[in-house]
Amino acid sequence: MAKVLVVADIRRGKLRNVTLEMLGAARVIADGDTVAVALLGKDVGGLAEGLGDFGADDVYVVDAPELESYNSGTYRRALLEVMGQFNPGVLFLAHSAIGKDLAPMVAARLGAGQVSDITSFEGKGENLVFVRAIYAGKAFTKVSVRQGLVIATVRPNNLVPAAAGAGKPGTLKSVSVSFEPPDLATLVKEVITKVSTGVDLTEAKVVVAGGRGVKDASGFTHLEGLAGVLGGAVGASRGACDAGYCDYSLQIGQTGKVVTPDLYIACGISGAIQHLAGMSNSKVIVAINKDPEAPIFQVADYGIVGDLLEVVPRLTEEFKKIRV
Amino acid sequence: MNIIVCLKQTFDTEERVLIEDGRVKEDGVRFVINPYDEYAVEEAIRIKEAHEGQVTVVSVGPTRFEEAIRTALAMGVDEAVLADDPALFGDEFTVAKVLAAIIRQRPYDLILAGNQAVDDGSGQVSVRLAEELGIPHISMVTKVEVEGNQVTVQRDAEGDIEVVSGSWPLVITAQQGLNEPRYPSLIGIRKAGKKPLTHVTLQDLGLSAEELAARTEVREIYLPKPKQGGRMLSGELTNVVKELAEALHSVEKVI
Ligand SMILES: Cc1cc2nc3c(=O)[nH]c(=O)nc-3n(C[C@H](O)[C@H](O)[C@H](O)COP(=O)(O)OP(=O)(O)OC[C@H]3O[C@@H](n4cnc5c(N)ncnc54)[C@H](O)[C@@H]3O)c2cc1C
Ligand SMILES: Nc1ncnc2c1ncn2[C@@H]1O[C@H](COP(=O)(O)O)[C@@H](O)[C@H]1O
Numbered sequence: 160m161a162k163v164l165v166v167a168d169i170r171r172g173k174l175r176n177v178t179l180e181m182l183g184a185a186r187v188i189a190d191g192d193t194v195a196v197a198l199l200g201k202d203v204g205g206l207a208e209g210l211g212d213f214g215a216d217d218v219y220v221v222d223a224p225e226l227e228s229y230n231s232g233t234y235r236r237a238l239l240e241v242m243g244q245f246n247p248g249v250l251f252l253a254h255s256a257i258g259k260d261l262a263p264m265v266a267a268r269l270g271a272g273q274v275s276d277i278t279s280f281e282g283k284g285e286n287l288v289f290v291r292a293i294y295a296g297k298a299f300t301k302v303s304v305r306q307g308l309v310i311a312t313v314r315p316n317n318l319v320p321a322a323a324g325a326g327k328p329g330t331l332k333s334v335s336v337s338f339e340p341p342d343l344a345t346l347v348k349e350v351i352t353k354v355s356t357g358v359d360l361t362e363a364k365v366v367v368a369g370g371r372g373v374k375d376a377s378g379f380t381h382l383e384g385l386a387g388v389l390g391g392a393v394g395a396s397r398g399a400c401d402a403g404y405c406d407y408s409l410q411i412g413q414t415g416k417v418v419t420p421d422l423y424i425a426c427g428i429s430g431a432i433q434h435l436a437g438m439s440n441s442k443v444i445v446a447i448n449k450d451p452e453a454p455i456f457q458v459a460d461y462g463i464v465g466d467l468l469e470v471v472p473r474l475t476e477e478f479k480k481i482r483v
Numbered sequence: 484m485n486i487i488v489c490l491k492q493t494f495d496t497e498e499r500v501l502i503e504d505g506r507v508k509e510d511g512v513r514f515v516i517n518p519y520d521e522y523a524v525e526e527a528i529r530i531k532e533a534h535e536g537q538v539t540v541v542s543v544g545p546t547r548f549e550e551a552i553r554t555a556l557a558m559g560v561d562e563a564v565l566a567d568d569p570a571l572f573g574d575e576f577t578v579a580k581v582l583a584a585i586i587r588q589r590p591y592d593l594i595l596a597g598n599q600a601v602d603d604g605s606g607q608v609s610v611r612l613a614e615e616l617g618i619p620h621i622s623m624v625t626k627v628e629v630e631g632n633q634v635t636v637q638r639d640a641e642g643d644i645e646v647v648s649g650s651w652p653l654v655i656t657a658q659q660g661l662n663e664p665r666y667p668s669l670i671g672i673r674k675a676g677k678k679p680l681t682h683v684t685l686q687d688l689g690l691s692a693e694e695l696a697a698r699t700e701v702r703e704i705y706l707p708k709p710k711q712g713g714r715m716l717s718g719e720l721t722n723v724v725k726e727l728a729e730a731l732h733s734v735e736k737v738i
Contacts, residue, residue, distance in 0.1 A: 194582040229640070233619065250550060256641040260622050260667055265609040267614035272698025274606030288519075297500040298507065300603070301703040303698075341520075344619035345649035348635075352643050365738070384738040389738055397659075407660075407714075408642020413601065414643065422737040430495050443735045445727065459713040460735075461727055464719065473720060477728040478738060 160192040161248035161284065161309075165215075166238065166261070167206065167255035174206050176320060179213055181251040181313050184322035186214045188249055192281055195219055196329075197241045199234060201227040202244070204333075206292050211329025214320040218329050219245060219462040225338045228350060228453045232342030235264045240336045242269070249287075254312040255361070256418070262312045272304035276417070278317040278440065285334075295413060295436035315361045316419040317440070353408040358392035360409065364419045365391025366387065366407050368411055368438070369397035372427020372467060377404050381471045382426060388478045394418065394438075396428045412437035424474075430455025447471065484536035484629075486527045487586055488560065489609065492544060493517040496601050502704055507603075512661055517553045517604070519597025522657035523666045525664040527595050528559040530629055532603035537561050539589065544572055551678065556675035557667030568684040573697035579611035580695055584688040586616065593634065598623050598656040604651035615655035620648050620654035625661050 168175040178196070185194045193417040195217040196210050197303035215397040216439040230253040234285070240263060242250070252258035266273040267345045273311065277349040281301070288303045289311055304310075362412040367386040369379055379393065394416070396408040411418055423441035428434060430446070432451055438444070439458050447467045456462045463470055494500075495513040502508065510529045516524065527538045532592070540555050540563040542548050544668075552563045564585050565658045571581045586594065594616075596609035613620035627638040639658050684693065714730075731738045 174648055256623070259606055260610065263610035264614050266576070267611040268605065270576070270698075272574065272591050273605070273607055274609060274699060291605070293704070294500045294507070295496055295601060296707075298502065298706055300701055300705075305698055307698070329568055333500050345621055345647055345653070347645050347647050349646040350640075350643055351509060351646070357718065407639070410642070412601075425517075443737050444668065444732065445731070453508075454659070456713060458710060459485060460710075461730065462713050462715045463723055463727065464715070464717065465723075469720065470724070473724045474727065477724045481728055481732050481738060 160190045161188060162193045162246065163195070163244065163249040163251065164245055164247035165194070165196045166250070166252045166258065167196050167197070168204065168258065169200050169203060170359070172202070174344055175253065175315065175359065176252040176256070177255070177313060177315040179320040180284055180315065180318040181213060181253065182213050184280060184313070185249070185251060185322055186320045186469065187284060188280070188287060193217060195239065195245050195247070197221070199226055207329070211327050212323045212325050214325045215305045215329045217245065217332055218330045219334050221334045221336055223336060223338065228347055230345070230347055231260055231264060232344055233254055234261050235268070236338065236342065237277070237336050238265055239268065241334055244332070244334060249309045249311070252312050254314050258312045259263035262310055266310045269308055271308035271310050273310040273312070274302045274304065274381050275312045276314050277311050278314050295432050296439045314419065352372045353406050359389065359415050360392045360394055360411070361418055363392035363418070363420050364412070365389040365422045365437070366394045366418050366441070367391055367405065367424045367426065368396065368428060369399050369426050370396035370428030371402055373404055374468070376404045381468065381475070385424065385453055385471055385475045385478070388475055388482055389422070391420070391422070396434050398428070425455050425459070426471060428455055430458065431454050484530070484534055484592050485590045486530060486538045487594045488520065488526065488527045488538060488555070489582055489594065489612065490520045490540045490542050490551060490555060491517045491597070491600045491604070492548040493602040497654070497728070500508045500624050500640065500706065505704060505706070507704060510682060514551065517556055517597050517600050519599055519601070519657050519659070521664045522659065522661040523597055524555045524560060525559055525662045526627055526657060528551060529662065531559070532626070534629055534675055537595050539563065541559065541582055541585050542566065552680060553598045553675050554667060557671040557681070558665055562679040562681070564681045564683055566683050566688070567717050570685040570692055571688070571690070573695055575605060575611060575697045577606040577695045578608050579615050579687065580688070582612050583615035585688055586685060592632070593651060594654045596654060596656050598658050602713055609654055609656040616652070618654060619649055621649060622656040623658040625658050627655065627661070648680045667711035674736045677678045678694060
C-alpha cells in the first residue's frame with residue numbers, strides 16, 4: 160500500500176490522456192491506499208470534475224495567476240506545497256515538457272530517486288519496478304527506487320488508463336500557495352506558440368510522419384490527408400523540420416517527441432537511430448520509402464518500396480473505403 | 484566569466500548494444516562526447532570567445548572519459564576535472580551531488596550541460612545539479628545571448644518557443660539546434676595535451692559514501708524481443724495498397 164500523487168498533465172487548458180494513464184497505474188500501485196491528483200495552473204479547478212469517478216480520492220487544486228504559464232520556480236513551489244500536505248509515497252508526472260523539468264527539481268529537493276520516461280511497471284510496494292528504454296530504444300531496463308519517495312515520469316500512450324466508474328466524487332482540496340517573495344530568477348518573456356492542428360501528437364492513436372523524402376511543404380498536405388482519414392496526427396523527422404517542410408513542433412525522435420501510437424506510417428524517412436528512439440515502440444509500423452535498403456524497413460511491420468507521392472494518395476483513398 | 488560544462492562520455496548512438504552478464508558490453512565500442520554535451524561545449528567556447536573567460540569541463544565517470552575530455556580541451560576548453568573514483572559513482576542523484584561538490588570548489592557564473600545523456604540517461608542530472616547548488620536553470624535551450632550578467636535564451640517547449648531570461652549564476656541545458664559543434668583543430672589537439680586535467684576522489688571532495696548512496700537500483704537490462712521480419716508488399720500499386728489496408732484493418736485491427 161502506498162499513497163500515490165498524480166500531477167495532472169495540462170496543455171492549453173485541457174487534461175491530457177496521460178493523466179488518466181497515470182491514474183490507472185496509481186490505483187494499482189496504491190493498492191487500496193489514497194490516490195490524489197494535483198491540478199496546477201490558472202483556472203484549472205473545473206478540470207477536477209469527474210476525476211473522482213476515475214479513481215481519485217482527493218484532488219488538490221492550486222489555482223493561481225502565477226501558474227498561468229509554466230515557470231520552474233513557481234511550479235516547484237506549488238508542487239512542493241501539495242506534496243507537503245498529501246505526503247505521497249509515490250509521485251507520478253508525465254514525461255512531457257513540464258514533467259521533465261519539474262520532476263527532477265522535486266526529486267533533488269526531497270533527495271528522492273526518480274525513474275524517467277517509464278513505459279510500464281511491475282509489482283507493488285518494495286517490489287515496484289519500472290521499465291524504461293535506454294540507448295535510444297535499443298535496450299530496456301527495469302529500475303526500482305531503493306527507499307523513500309518514489310518519483311516516476313510516464314511516457315504517454317503506454318500505461319492502461321483508469322476506467323470510469325469508481326462512483327465517488329473525490330474530495331476537492333483547494334491549496335493556497337504563497338508566491339511571495341516572487342521567484343524572479345528566470346522569467347518567461349514571450350511564448351511563440353506554434354499552430355497545432357487537431358490531434359495531440361503524443362496521444363494520437365495513428366501518426367503519419369514525413370521525412371526529407373516528402374520533398375517540400377506542399378508534400379505534407381498529402382500526409383495531412385492520410386492522417387485526416389484515420390483521425391490521426393502528422394509528425395516529422397528532423398530531416399523534414401531542418402529542411403523547413405514543417406514545424407519543429409512536429410519532430411519525432413530523441414530531440415523531439417516520443418510517440419507510441421497503434422499505427423505509425425513513416426513516409427520518406429530513412430530511419431536514423433535518433434528518429435527510431437521516438438517511435439520504435441509503436442504497435443504497428445508501416446514504412447514507405449523508395450530505397451529498399453532504408454533502415455526504417457528493419458523496424459517496419461509492413462513495407463512498401465515506392466514513391467510516397469504516389470503511394471500516400473492511393474492509401475488515403477483505400478482507407479476512406481474502410482472507414483465508411 | 485567562468486563557465487562550467489558538464490560532460491559525459493557516451494556510447495556512439497550508432498553502436499550495436501549487446502548484453503553480457505547483465506550489463507551492456509563496452510569492449511570495442513566507440514565512445515563519444517554525449518552529443519547534447521557537445522553542443523554545450525561549443526556554446527561555452529563561443530561565449531568565451533565573445534566575452535572572454537574560462538571554460539572548465541567537469542565529469543563523473545571512469546578513466547576512459549579522458550578521451551572525450553581531451554577532445555573538449557582540443558575544441559577550446561581550458562581545463563577539466565574528472566571524478567573517476569568509483570566511490571563517486573551511482574545514479575542521477577549521486578552524479579548531481581558529485582558535480583555540485585566539484586563546482587562549489589571553484590568560481591562559476593554559467594553552467595552548461597546537456598538536456599539528456601543518449602545512453603542510459605534520463606534527463607535528470609542537469610536539473611538536479613541546479614537544485615543542489617540552489618540556483619535556477621533553464622532547460623532545452625536552442626539559443627543563448629549573453630549581455631553583462633544577463634542571459635536571454637530560447638527554449639524548446641514541445642515545439643513552442645519560449646523566450647526566457649535569467650541572470651547568473653544559472654544552469655542551461657542544451658538542446659539540438661543550439662549550434663554546430665566545431666572539429667578540434669590540429670593546434671587545438673596539440674595544446675590539449677598540456678591543458679590541466681585534474682582527477683578528484685571522494686576524499687578530495689570531502690564527501691561520504693552514505694550521502695552519495697544511489698536512490699535507484701537497476702534490476703535488469705535486456706534487449707527488446709527481436710522484431711518478426713516485416714512484410715514487404717510488392718507488385719502492382721493498386722494491389723499493394725489494398726493488401727496493406729486489409730492487413731491493418733482485419734489482422735492488426737489498428738484502423
Ligand atoms: C543529437 C542528435 C539528435 C537527433 N534527434 C533527432 C530526432 O529527434 N528526430 C529525427 O528524426 N532525427 C534526429 N536526428 C537526425 C537524424 O540523425 C537524421 O539525420 C534524420 O532523422 C534524417 O531525417 P530523414 O530520414 O527525413 O532524412 P534522410 O535521412 O535524408 O532520408 C530521407 C529518406 O527519404 C527517402 N525518399 C526520398 N524521396 C522519396 C520519395 N519520393 N518517396 C519515398 N521515399 C523517398 C530516401 O530514400 C531516404 O531514405 C538527430 C541527430 C543528432 C545528431
Ligand atoms: N557522469 C556525468 N558526468 C558529467 N556530466 C553528466 C554526467 N551524467 C550526466 N551529466 C550531465 O547531465 C546531463 C543530463 O544527463 P542525464 O540526466 O543522465 O540524462 C548530461 O547531458 C550531462 O551534461
